[in-house]
Amino acid sequence: MQDSIPLSELKNIGPTVAKRLAEVGVKTVGDLKSVGVANTYKRVRANHPEVTIPVCYYLYSLQGALDGVHWDDLPSEVKAKLLAETSFKD
Numbered sequence: 001m002q003d004s005i006p007l008s009e010l011k012n013i014g015p016t017v018a019k020r021l022a023e024v025g026v027k028t029v030g031d032l033k034s035v036g037v038a039n040t041y042k043r044v045r046a047n048h049p050e051v052t053i054p055v056c057y058y059l060y061s062l063q064g065a066l067d068g069v070h071w072d073d074l075p076s077e078v079k080a081k082l083l084a085e086t087s088f089k090d
Contacts, residue, residue, distance in 0.1 A: 001066070003030025012061035012071050020044050020058075029066070037062045038085035059086065 006028055008018035024043040026032050032040055041059040059082050060071035067074070 001029050001068075003028060003033065005029045007032060007065065010065040011068060012065045017058065017061065020048065023047055032062060032066065036085075037066070038082055041082075041086055055083065055086075059083070 006018075007013045007021055007026065008015070010029070013021075021027065021032075021040065021044065024040065024047050026035055026040050026043070035043070037059065040062055041053070041055075044058055045053045056071055060074055060079060063078060063082060064071040064074055
């Protein structure tokens with residue numbers, strides 16, 4: 001997957017998610033790879049403390065976007081690893 005592809009063009013990334021990602025400087029596949037899925041999720045949460053940011057719509061969706069799969073189709077081991085990287089519980 002090319003690093004220059006805008007995240008808004010990927011599976012799992014709707015307009016609200018794309019907007020919030022852009023607000024924290026993550027706009028392309030390359031940005032997401034560079035920052036990392038867990039760190040990007042933490043940035044979005046920190047940028048919007050007034051909003052509940054569900055792991056399924058952000059953390060899992062970001063990984064699914066990179067992998068080209070729906071977030072719910074990620075293996076449970078991948079979900080557990082992502083949660084561990086964020087220090088959050090599902």
